[in-house]
Amino acid sequence: MHYDFAAIEKKWQDRWEVSKPYAAITGDTTRPKFYGLIEFPYPSAAGLHVGHPRPFTAIDIVSRKKRMNGYNVLFPIGYDAFGLPTENFAIKNHIHPAIVTKDNIANFTRQLKMLGYGFDWDRVVDTTDPKYYKWTQWIFLQMYKKGLAYKTTMPINWCTSCKVGLANEEVVEGKCERCGGEVVRKEKSQWMLAITKYADRLIDDLDDLDYIERVKVQQKNWIGRSYGTDATFKTNTGDDVTVYTTRVDTIFGVTYMVISPEHPLLEKWKDQIGNWDEVAEYRLAASRKSDFERGELNKDKTGVRLEGIEIYNPINGKAIPMFVSDYVLMGYGTGIVMGVPGHDQRDWEFATKFGLPIIEVVKGGDITKEAFVLKDDTGIMVNSEFLNGMTVKDAIPAMRDYAVEHGWGKEKVNFKLRDWVFTRQRYWGEPIPLVDCPKCGWVPLDESELPLLLPNVESYEPTDDGESPLAKMTDWVKTTCPKCGGPANRETDTMPNWAGSCWYYLRYMDPHNDTEFVSKEAEEYWGPVDWYNGGMEHTTLHLLYSRFWHKFLYDIGVVHTKEPYAKRTSHGMILGKNPNYIGNVDTEEEKQALIEKYGSMATRPAVKMSKSLGNVVNPDDVIKAYGADTMRLYIMFIGDFEKTAAWSDEAVKGSKRFLDRCFNLQDMVSDEEGISAANMASVHKTIKKVGSDIDELKMNTAIAALMTLVNEFYAKGLSRGDLEVLIQLLSPFVPHMAEEMWENMGFAAKHGKMAMQMSWPEYDESKTIDAQVEMAVQINGKLRGTVIVPTDSDEATVVAAAMEQERVKKATEGMQVVKTILVKNKLVNLIVKPAK
RNA sequence: GCCGGUGUGGUGGAAUGGUAGACACAGGAGACUUAAAAUCUCCCGGUAGCAAUACCGUACCGGUUCGAGUCCGGUCACCGGCACCA
Numbered sequence: 023m024h025y026d027f028a029a030i031e032k033k034w035q036d037r038w039e040v041s042k043p044y045a046a047i048t049g050d051t052t053r054p055k056f057y058g059l060i061e062f063p064y065p066s067a068a069g070l071h072v073g074h075p076r077p078f079t080a081i082d083i084v085s086r087k088k089r090m091n092g093y094n095v096l097f098p099i100g101y102d103a104f105g106l107p108t109e110n111f112a113i114k115n116h117i118h119p120a121i122v123t124k125d126n127i128a129n130f131t132r133q134l135k136m137l138g139y140g141f142d143w144d145r146v147v148d149t150t151d152p153k154y155y156k157w158t159q160w161i162f163l164q165m166y167k168k169g170l171a172y173k174t175t176m177p178i179n180w181c182t183s184c185k186v187g188l189a190n191e192e193v194v195e196g197k198c199e200r201c202g203g204e205v206v207r208k209e210k211s212q213w214m215l216a217i218t219k220y221a222d223r224l225i226d227d228l229d230d231l232d233y234i235e236r237v238k239v240q241q242k243n244w245i246g247r248s249y250g251t252d253a254t255f256k257t258n259t260g261d262d263v264t265v266y267t268t269r270v271d272t273i274f275g276v277t278y279m280v281i282s283p284e285h286p287l288l289e290k291w292k293d294q295i296g297n298w299d300e301v302a303e304y305r306l307a308a309s310r311k312s313d314f315e316r317g318e319l320n321k322d323k324t325g326v327r328l329e330g331i332e333i334y335n336p337i338n339g340k341a342i343p344m345f346v347s348d349y350v351l352m353g354y355g356t357g358i359v360m361g362v363p364g365h366d367q368r369d370w371e372f373a374t375k376f377g378l379p380i381i382e383v384v385k386g387g388d389i390t391k392e393a394f395v396l397k398d399d400t401g402i403m404v405n406s407e408f409l410n411g412m413t414v415k416d417a418i419p420a421m422r423d424y425a426v427e428h429g430w431g432k433e434k435v436n437f438k439l440r441d442w443v444f445t446r447q448r449y450w451g452e453p454i455p456l457v458d459c460p461k462c463g464w465v466p467l468d469e470s471e472l473p474l475l476l477p478n479v480e481s482y483e484p485t486d487d488g489e490s491p492l493a494k495m496t497d498w499v500k501t502t503c504p505k506c507g508g509p510a511n512r513e514t515d516t517m518p519n520w521a522g523s524c525w526y527y528l529r530y531m532d533p534h535n536d537t538e539f540v541s542k543e544a545e546e547y548w549g550p551v552d553w554y555n556g557g558m559e560h561t562t563l564h565l566l567y568s569r570f571w572h573k574f575l576y577d578i579g580v581v582h583t584k585e586p587y588a589k590r591t592s593h594g595m596i597l598g599k600n601p602n603y604i605g606n607v608d609t610e611e612e613k614q615a616l617i618e619k620y621g622s623m624a625t626r627p628a629v630k631m632s633k634s635l636g637n638v639v640n641p642d643d644v645i646k647a648y649g650a651d652t653m654r655l656y657i658m659f660i661g662d663f664e665k666t667a668a669w670s671d672e673a674v675k676g677s678k679r680f681l682d683r684c685f686n687l688q689d690m691v692s693d694e695e696g697i698s699a700a701n702m703a704s705v706h707k708t709i710k711k712v713g714s715d716i717d718e719l720k721m722n723t724a725i726a727a728l729m730t731l732v733n734e735f736y737a738k739g740l741s742r743g744d745l746e747v748l749i750q751l752l753s754p755f756v757p758h759m760a761e762e763m764w765e766n767m768g769f770a771a772k773h774g775k776m777a778m779q780m781s782w783p784e785y786d787e788s789k790t791i792d793a794q795v796e797m798a799v800q801i802n803g804k805l806r807g808t809v810i811v812p813t814d815s816d817e818a819t820v821v822a823a824a825m826e827q828e829r830v831k832k833a834t835e836g837m838q839v840v841k842t843i844l845v846k847n848k849l850v851n852l853i854v855k856p857a858k
Numbered sequence: 859g860c861c862g863g864u865g866u867g868g869u870g871g872a873a874u875g876g877u878a879g880a881c882a883c884a885g886g887a888g889a890c891u892u893a894a895a896a897u898c899u900c901c902c903g904g905u906a907g908c909a910a911u912a913c914c915g916u917a918c919c920g921g922u923u924c925g926a927g928u929c930c931g932g933u934c935a936c937c938g939g940c941a942c943c944a
Contacts, residue, residue, distance in 0.1 A: 726881035
């Protein structure tokens, strides 16, 4: 029988299109629910990338197995379609972004259907659909009403050459991605979301979640919670200054203070600062630096002393100088830090440059060479009066308590996380449903006015004053205030592309609801998502943002769980062959030439796929040449799911070969129904192995187990019953071929259902055990042979069998066995030493 | 610099502290074929040996253990994230 994958795949996709075997049923209480989720794709003009099928296929397989395990499965798909690439494509080609989006979605849908995914196609969402973004706007309004959305002046990236505002991703190494022009900061009033109010909960609630560890760690580091002390210093200016420090124990080592150039106190102290002109010049220079320049590595510390300003150390009243320096950030802590050059490397560099004293307060380093920064908190305090002799660990709380008691200190928790800049000066995004009224200030639209439709504009080009393209649409901008009825202006900025993806998993539960964003019934039934897989690149963006939104929705009582996703896994990237790899050439000269030209890139056999390298693999081509089932199988077999893997055209053939071998089994079966005696143990073992591997996302070893079983069928022959089980095990991986074989063999008729609708085969533990096992024989821990013995043989039997072997005899000749270690059914280790 | 991860044949990769290299790709040999492709069978870490076999071998050094790719201490390399966060 010939495996005509093209015809087979078309046939079954057409049938599924009509019979909808993947439809999820809300409120089916007869079965437990399983909600599997993959990150919905951004429908780019390039179409599906070969990286997409990896996570999609994996969760498709998990979902299919859950379905066979009796679950009511929700496995949905949609499109995250607002965003910059579409807008730029539209500008370049003079096509409306909505049309571009529609075309791209159609192409993605075609490709996804060709891969045979078990998505519930009746629940597709599209973030650019007004019926969808109505509710994105609605959630934003709820946040606004609860005070979580506020307006503030924030710098945007401004290309001095194109004279447009740029998104962060359009700024590459401080330059404009398009023209290479210099990017500076330009102040603009923007909407912010107060994600920092949720910082503690976003960290603490991670503990109860089944996320892979690196996701948790990365989110925790990103939020960056630190425990410290706010310490207040008196000054000769009339104002007190407060610093934040995690090392209040080092306060005896403070030899100067530093204030950030942006700090408002400087302006206030203008008349008291003796060298104001110099300070003002330094501030101006700092403001001109881009974030990139200012953050550049290992750059020299700069600064100016504030003449006439004295700060008094609260611990001993000592007068210390203050400097302004741009190594202190205005956005973290209080914008002022105490300089402890003995125990902070940055302070050490600054003090060394400006000739400031360096005091050792923790023993153990050589502070004339570098700051002594502790790796642990076991260092001993010195030069610190009542702290002397204490460990740092004890000194921190001791000094903190002292400071609190004496009224100049306060316990303080700080976060690195910043509030979320929620506006973009762009066209292709959700309009913000707020109106600016000269009398009433910012006024939200009435919810009945939603959705606030994105108007059609002639040109989506960003304006040359940094405003959104919508600002040019005066008809749309000019409106009336919902509160007082007077003339008012709409907000013309739009939401960032992350907005729509913050809550899409909720919409899938109830995608056609026009009166609520999700019904209570559907949310309580489907929530939370049981398993969410997505890229590591979204860990501190989409994943964190959507957890934040979900917590907000929980707080206002519209969802019933604290967290959106119970489990999170992440897939590795698919790389392409590196055409410039040094392994591709033979001579040393050629290798050197490649390294000179491409640097360390030339030493990698595989690199990120890109058009310029010509190593992009198009899923369409693979499907055409080998079929979707081969594509699915190969992308799962390629390696450890979490690691990056290199695409190999040769290796794809191996997967195809395996499917050919499976298909050919149809011509080899005996008439015997049920699992054959010859294959009993193998079949049961494989059921067990494939099942547990799918649950653990170890698809590569699951497939290896299936290959092993098929190899055994080739060696020993197989019954109809053996094949019946195999087809069911293959079904989640290669659904088209499985159904074709299932039907061919008459199993569809026999059971009255498709293979995918069968229960997952059960294994019998007792039948996974072979009658005999091969055991390793070791002498003093070294392998000296193997023996075949009855399963569960005792020590005496195994040793006796081992002693029969020539190699063992030889190795134990003239020796006495002093100890025997038996690992049941695995090995026996004889510890011998020379006989007396 | 800090945090996380990884290091195994020619290649992708397997191995709850228990026979390292499962399963594949590539390569080699054979069968079938007029021939090729496809298919089927066998071989395939290194060194020595006709072989039986011996020794070496999971980045490197050391330790724990009857036994270490796996655990512990240290070193190196690479990948990813963060980065003047006080």
